[in-house]
Amino acid sequence: MTDQTPKPDSSATTPAAPTPKPESSATAPAAPPQAAPVEKSELEKKFPDAVKRDARPGYEGDVVSADKLRDVAMYVRDDLDYDFLSSLTAVDYFSDLPNAASHMEVVYHLYKSTGGGSLVFRVQVPRDNAVVPSLIDIYPGADFQEREAWDLYGIRFDGHPDLRRILMWEGFAGHPMRKDWKEAYFEEELKPYKNRWPEGQVYRIEDRNPYGKNNKYPQGLNPETVTETADPLLYENLEKAAREYSEDIDTEQVVVNLGPQHPSTHGVFRMAVRLDGETIVALKPVMGYLHRNHEKIGERNTWIMNMPFTDRLDYLSSMSNNFGYAIAVEKLMGPKAAPPERAEYIRVIMAELTRLSNHLWAIGFLLNDLGAFFTPALYAITERELILDIFEATTGSRMMCNYFRFGGVARDLPAGVLEKIKDLVHERLPRKIDELDLYLTENELVRSRGEGVGVITPEQAIAYSAAGPVLRASGVPYDVRRADPYSIYDRFDFDVAVRYHGDVYDRYMIRIDELRQSLRILQQAIKGIPGGEIMTGKNPYQIRVPAGEAYGRVEGPKGELGYYIVSNGKANPYRYHVRAPSFINLTVLEKMCVGQKVADVVVNLGSIDIVLGEVDR
Amino acid sequence: MYGIGVLKGLWVTLVHFFESFADDIRWGGKRYYTAEGIQHRRSSDTKGIFTVQYPEEKLPVPEEFRFIPFLLYDVDENGNAHDRCTSCGICAKVCPPQCIWIVRTEDPTTKRPVPEPVEFYIDVDICMNCGYCAEYCPFDAIKMDHDYELASFDRHAEHIYNKEKLSKPTSYYAGIRPTNYTREEKVRADEEAKKAAGAAARAATPAAAAAAPPAE
Numbered sequence: 001m002t003d004q005t006p007k008p009d010s011s012a013t014t015p016a017a018p019t020p021k022p023e024s025s026a027t028a029p030a031a032p033p034q035a036a037p038v039e040k041s042e043l044e045k046k047f048p049d050a051v052k053r054d055a056r057p058g059y060e061g062d063v064v065s066a067d068k069l070r071d072v073a074m075y076v077r078d079d080l081d082y083d084f085l086s087s088l089t090a091v092d093y094f095s096d097l098p099n100a101a102s103h104m105e106v107v108y109h110l111y112k113s114t115g116g117g118s119l120v121f122r123v124q125v126p127r128d129n130a131v132v133p134s135l136i137d138i139y140p141g142a143d144f145q146e147r148e149a150w151d152l153y154g155i156r157f158d159g160h161p162d163l164r165r166i167l168m169w170e171g172f173a174g175h176p177m178r179k180d181w182k183e184a185y186f187e188e189e190l191k192p193y194k195n196r197w198p199e200g201q202v203y204r205i206e207d208r209n210p211y212g213k214n215n216k217y218p219q220g221l222n223p224e225t226v227t228e229t230a231d232p233l234l235y236e237n238l239e240k241a242a243r244e245y246s247e248d249i250d251t252e253q254v255v256v257n258l259g260p261q262h263p264s265t266h267g268v269f270r271m272a273v274r275l276d277g278e279t280i281v282a283l284k285p286v287m288g289y290l291h292r293n294h295e296k297i298g299e300r301n302t303w304i305m306n307m308p309f310t311d312r313l314d315y316l317s318s319m320s321n322n323f324g325y326a327i328a329v330e331k332l333m334g335p336k337a338a339p340p341e342r343a344e345y346i347r348v349i350m351a352e353l354t355r356l357s358n359h360l361w362a363i364g365f366l367l368n369d370l371g372a373f374f375t376p377a378l379y380a381i382t383e384r385e386l387i388l389d390i391f392e393a394t395t396g397s398r399m400m401c402n403y404f405r406f407g408g409v410a411r412d413l414p415a416g417v418l419e420k421i422k423d424l425v426h427e428r429l430p431r432k433i434d435e436l437d438l439y440l441t442e443n444e445l446v447r448s449r450g451e452g453v454g455v456i457t458p459e460q461a462i463a464y465s466a467a468g469p470v471l472r473a474s475g476v477p478y479d480v481r482r483a484d485p486y487s488i489y490d491r492f493d494f495d496v497a498v499r500y501h502g503d504v505y506d507r508y509m510i511r512i513d514e515l516r517q518s519l520r521i522l523q524q525a526i527k528g529i530p531g532g533e534i535m536t537g538k539n540p541y542q543i544r545v546p547a548g549e550a551y552g553r554v555e556g557p558k559g560e561l562g563y564y565i566v567s568n569g570k571a572n573p574y575r576y577h578v579r580a581p582s583f584i585n586l587t588v589l590e591k592m593c594v595g596q597k598v599a600d601v602v603v604n605l606g607s608i609d610i611v612l613g614e615v616d617r
Numbered sequence: 618m619y620g621i622g623v624l625k626g627l628w629v630t631l632v633h634f635f636e637s638f639a640d641d642i643r644w645g646g647k648r649y650y651t652a653e654g655i656q657h658r659r660s661s662d663t664k665g666i667f668t669v670q671y672p673e674e675k676l677p678v679p680e681e682f683r684f685i686p687f688l689l690y691d692v693d694e695n696g697n698a699h700d701r702c703t704s705c706g707i708c709a710k711v712c713p714p715q716c717i718w719i720v721r722t723e724d725p726t727t728k729r730p731v732p733e734p735v736e737f738y739i740d741v742d743i744c745m746n747c748g749y750c751a752e753y754c755p756f757d758a759i760k761m762d763h764d765y766e767l768a769s770f771d772r773h774a775e776h777i778y779n780k781e782k783l784s785k786p787t788s789y790y791a792g793i794r795p796t797n798y799t800r801e802e803k804v805r806a807d808e809e810a811k812k813a814a815g816a817a818a819r820a821a822t823p824a825a826a827a828a829a830p831p832a833e
Contacts, residue, residue: 197709200720202738202777305713308747375630382667389659389679396683396761402747410752414681414796420661428661439629442622541711541753 042080043121047072054122058332058548058567061120066132069123073108073138082110082119084478085139085465087551087562087579088146090153094127094179104130104155107564109551109579113462113476115483118551125155127178134160141465144587152177152295162237167288167616170230173217176293183296190572191300234272234284241282241590242274251276256598260289264369264602267612271589271601278597283590287583290616298576303329303543306576308402313578314614315399316361319354319391320556322404323347327486328552328563329406332545336407340536343408344488345529349421350403351554352518352525353391356429357384358557359511359518360436362609366508367440369606370449376440383432386424393417406543408535418526425522433515441512450505454592454604457502464588467581468559470608473510474502480555487554491528492521504600507607542571549575558582558609578617582610637665650674680794683748683761685741688783689790700784701758704734708750708759716743717750737780742772757801763793 043051043062050068054061064072076082087109094102107122123132134157135142146157147166154175157163164170174181185205187193195201235255242253259270268289274282294313298306310325311318326347330337339347361384364377388398394417395401395410403410440446456466461474471478477498481489497513499506547569553562559581566575585608592604641648648654648666655674658667669676686708690698709717720736723729751760762785769775791798 191715192710192712193715196712196715196717197704197706197719198721200718200736200738202718202720202736202740204740204773204777205743301713302711304711304749308713308745308749379633382663385667386659386661392682393679394681396679396681396748397746400746402749410748411681414679423661435629439626443626444619444622447622539752541707541749 043072043076046075051121056548058546060549061122064121064123066123066125069133070135070138072121073135076110076119076121077138080119081112081114083462084111084113085109085135085141085145086111086118086553086560087564087577088135088139088142088149089564089577089579090149090155090177091566091575092127092153092177092179096180102127104153106132106149106155107549108135109562109564111484113478115478117484120551130155131158132156133158134163136160139465140463141584141587143464144584145465148583151175152293154178161240162284164230164233164237165288167291169288170233171217171221173221176296183293189300191302191305234286238272238274238282238284241284253281258601260286264605266365266605266610267615269610269612269615271605273593273598273601275598278599280593280596280598280601283593283601285586285589287586287612287615290612292617294578294617295576299573301573301576302571303406303545303573304541306573307404308400310578311400311402312613313580313617314556314558314561314582314611316611317354317358317557318399318401319350319403320358320554320561322401323351323487324552324554324556324561324563326404326406327554328550328565329545331550331552332548332565332567333406333543334546336537338536339408340533341530342412342532343534343536345525346409346413346534347404347487348489348492349522349525349529350391350394350401350409352522353387353421355518355557356515356522357387358609359515360384362557363436363440363508363511366504366603366606366609367446369602370446372445376436379432379439380436383429386428390417390420390424393420405535405539407537408533408539410539412534418529421522422526425519425526429515429519433512433519437512441509446508447505449600449603450508450607451501451503453504453596453600454507454607455501455503456588456592460588460591461502464591465584466559466588467585468556469507469510469514470559470585470588472497473499473506475500480553480560484553486552489521492524494520504603504607511609544569544571545573553579556581558611558614559585578614580614580617582608582612582614583617586610586615633665640665652677678763678765680796682763683746683751684765685744685746685762685767685778686739686748686750686759686783687762687785688737688780689758689760689787690784691787698784698786700733701756701787702734702737703732703756703758704730704737705755707753707755711749711753713747713749714743714745716740716745734780737783739778739783740776741767741778742776757805760790760794 041053041062043064044053047068050065051062051072054063085108089107091105091107093105103124104127105122105124107120110119125132130153132155134146136146136159144166146160147163149155150157150163151165151168152175165172168176176183185208187195238255253274253276256273256275257270258273259265260268265271270286272284272286273280294309297309301309306325307322310321313321330339360380364380367376368374391401392398394413395403456470456474458475461471461476466474475498477496479496480486482496494517497510497517499510499513545567547567549564549566551562551564553560560579561581562579564575564577564579565573568574589604589608593601596604644654644657648657649670650673655669655676657663658669659676689701691701692698704719704721706719709719716739718738719734722731722735724731746761748761
């Protein structure tokens with residue numbers, strides 16, 4: 001269906017690599033395979049001829065051959081109990097040197113929903129014929145992630161029922177995350193650009209590449225005469241999905257598009273809904289309207305430059321985004337980048353304040369979606385405003401904080417800020433959260449709109465890789481802060497909030513619970529914060545990160561926020577991937593909505609709490 | 618009884634409604650358009666109306682607040698301005714969206730590079746206010762401003778700031794960021810003193826060596 005688009009990027013420079021094997025080359029970070037793999041992994045013992053330990057230094061996990069991938073995945077899920085597919089992403093190990101091998105790699109990060117560390121495996125396929133079996137029926141949460149890998153890397157997932165582009169538009173030329181793809185306004189492969197310094201030739205970027213001439217089209221496509229192919233395909237798949245829903249009376253179904261311009265979608269987001277009367281029979285989210293290829297920008301940037309860009313993912317909780325990225329890079333840099341005690345406390349304080357402000361916002365706007373137009377939202381964001389004042393005083397910016405550095409934080413808390421935080425978390429916020437609770441929780445309208453609406457069972461929540469409040473409201477007490485502790489969260493006494501009905505009302509309640517738990521953590525952190533340094537070593541403007549890969553994840557306010565990074569030992573990341581909770585939580589939206597009334601779509605979406613900056617990246 | 622929850626909620630809004638008058642009466646008209654009124658409304662005891670009537674009222678920005686960068690120059694006793702910038706290019710190299718352009722020059726006679734930049738451009742449409750340039754500048758030559766009212770009528774002509782538009786005296790910086798300024802000046806003074814001491818020691822050593830009687 002989508003393969004009419006020619007792939008100009010996979011032609012000339014790529015040598016065929018029938019047996020993809022990591023070789024050292026100028027661009028790819030793969031180092032020569034080293035001998036003596038220490039001990040055979042569980043998978044290797046079970047599948048001796050299909051699984052090999054990844055021998056590249058700095059890499060973990062196994063390499064699985066593509067034809068055995070489904071068996072391995074089935075075994076991993078059913079026998080090893082790794083039931084939560086956290087991240088699925090691709091890496092393009094590309095080299096334009098004549099004799100070097102290139103290959104595509106799909107990396108899977110899995111966790112147990114009962115907690116613990118990760119299991120990593122990967123598949124390597126040739127670049128010019130990248131086909132990998134789809135895992136969508138084993139891990140339904142792979143749905144959007146496989147579509148993203150197809151869209152951005154051109155890896156075809158065999159067996160995926162709805163493999164359309166997800167972030168770019170249908171008819172886009174090429175797959176933008178491939179290393180040999182160049183964007184409009186392309187200047188240089190890597191920052192910093194020479195024409196800024198030392199050359200100093202100032203120009204306006206639009207003057208160099210005027211509007212209208214910055215597009216590339218697939219060969220043979222005339223933009224003037226093109227007919228729309230994307231939407232018919234979408235509606236076709238919608239119909240296919242609706243066919244599973246059978247009813248005795250043959251009624252005419254209609255398709256309604258909610259969005260992209262719609263007050264309920266919290267941004268530019270579209271839901272194509274197929275209705276039977278008022279009942280939803282199928283729903284497909286359509287996204288990418290805000291796509292800016294954050295990951296490609298991230299690969300052009302140096303390591304430190306990505307920090308302010310992470311602010312702009314989920315722009316309501318920039319501190320958590322900083323946290324995740326800092327943790328991933330510090331993991332790769334090793335113990336020399338471990339932040340000092342005071343910095344760890346500041347990080348936790350900031351991350352929990354972010355969670356407070358995010359959940360206040362989420363509750364306020366969920367009530368907006370329920371029809372309580374803006375009074376609850378304004379009560380909630382008044383408190384958020386006071387938290388943002390603290391961020392502004394500390395970091396210099398209310399929302400785009402850019403506060404974390406590798407090995408610490410950018411600057412110490414200014415005088416008076418800690419007192420202000422103390423005042424808020426001991427006096428004002430507990431009172432205000434109680435007030436919000438009194439105001440909304442028992443309200444009959446909230447209850448009748450929320451109870452029993454958009455129910456997700458625990459099994460579904462895990463299978464669809466839902467994370468954060470969505471997962472915990474379905475009765476799965478999974479919180480990365482507890483399940484796989486990072487930073488200093490293991491020192492604090494707090495409960496993992498959990499609710500058991502999995503409906504909209506519980507997704508509201510869980511946020512109230514988490515507000516209270518965050519206050520508990522904050523009260524302990526403020527009490528325990530030591531003096532001392534806020535940065536390990538100097539804060540250099542250019543860092544080198546040892547070659548290898550790392551997956552760092554934190555419990556962001558919206559769910560599990562992961563960063564998968566690959567370094568080739570140089571000043572820029574070789575691969576930079578964001579596991580965005582808002583994006584992956586949308587996978588379960590269709591399950592929430594089918595069988596419900598169209599008015600509940602708005603509420604269901606509001607209860608997931610998405611931010612389009614993170615969905616579209 | 619059905620409806621209790623709604624009534625409780627209405628009670629909360631009613632309390633908020635009366636609070637918005639109660640505080641106004643208590644402050645007797647001083648709650649708005651005065652500095653202490655704004656301060657009170659942003660404090661954690663605030664009740665009632667929370668919003669600020671921009672542009673008649675403006676929130677005071679904290680010292681760390683950062684907006685578009687500016688360049689610092691020192692003014693000596695004779696009134697001559699000296700750029701602190703040495704066009705080393707660290708700000709241009711660390712800038713995430715790459716919005717800084719620095720034009721360097723060399724001395725026509727000696728052919729050696731002149732430290733002060735001939736031109737320094739920042740495209741404020743691209744600048745993302747991250748503050749890296751200020752954070753990593755080793756000479757305290759570029760700092761983040763507090764002025765956030767940048768609207769202009771023509772973005773094509775006016776949004777690439779040149780050196781003239783970017784340069785501000787050190788006294789301005791001392792005004793907007795007194796704590797940072799004091800701290801940084803102390804570090805600079807210490808370093809100057811150390812350098813001077815080092816130079817003096819170096820100057821003294823050959824002299825001392827010359828003065829010392831030859832070992833025999």
